[in-house]
Amino acid sequence: MVQKITTDEKILNAFSKLLEENGYTETTTKKIAQAAGVNESTLFRHFKDKEQLVKELVQKYMSDIDTVNAGFIPSGDIVTDLMRVADLYNHFVEAHKALFLIGMRDSFQFPKLKEMIIQLPMKLKKILVSRMTEMKHSGEINGLVNIEITATNYITLILGHALIQNIYTDTGLDISQVDFVQKNVRDFAEHLK
Template sequence: MAQKLTTDEKILNAFSKLLEENGYTETTTKKIAQAAGVNESTLFRHFKDKEQLVKELVQKYMSDIDTANAGFIASGDIVSDLMQVAEIYNQFVETHKALFLIGMRDSFQFPKLKEMIIQLPMKLKKILISRMTEMKRSGEINELVNVDITAANYITLILGHALIQNIYTGTGLDISQTDFVQKNVRNFAEYLK
């Protein structure tokens, strides 16, 4: 049973979609309004200004990461566990592409925005650290492993891949997640044993 979208949602959805496709600057308020099927000035009645739209998105997505993380079920095997994390995170990036892209492309213009965006990987890092510490305790990974560096390292790996994928789609540089995970994440995991 399809819910009727509120005006807020219509605007936010349109914004997110355009953001992903065209970046922040190119996403004009006129285009947003058009895509949302509302008047341009309605947009300003609902959101103080263009920046507010981003803030709203960030907030919305911040809560999603907790949900995503809750979906993780430890298997006891480091390789499959890390691959599961990669899978979850990759899908999260895919789902929230718009925000990640804006984080890369436009956050420079908006220092505040950068602060907000950075919270996503930071939150993931925290989660990873706690998981790895757990795995260390259970002997799943070697006790000599520096958990902090390794977590950062791992995030760099999968986030870097997700980004590159999005940037270089259809250029011959893109490489399927399967291939990438198979080779790199597996290697990475093995190394921790």
């Protein structure tokens, strides 16, 4: 049986698609309503403004991070685990690229956007710090490793790669996901042992 998409979902899906294509400023409520197949007044009955739409997307994506985290079972090998996390995060950014792109494009002009969107990598950092702390206690990660800095460096590495893959394709800056994981992530993880 086909599940019916709610009006909220239609609006959020249209908003996400338009953000990816046009950025925050060019994504008007009129365009969102039109793309969602609803009246603009319906959009405003469901969402106060574009800022509330961004908040809803962030909350939805935070829930997606929790789902991925709950399904992640560590293998006991830091190299294997960080390579898997890099693949999962790349897929996450690809699936949720609208927010990451407006974070790059529009957060300087709209500081509230930055405040909302930064929650996504911060949530990942919190999860990584927790997981890496467990790995440090079990001896999987060297006891001298600074977990906070390592988690931040790892997020910078994988987020930077995911953004370049999605923004600067065919420029010579993009490395295939397979090569990135096999070379860069593997080397990063090996240094933590």
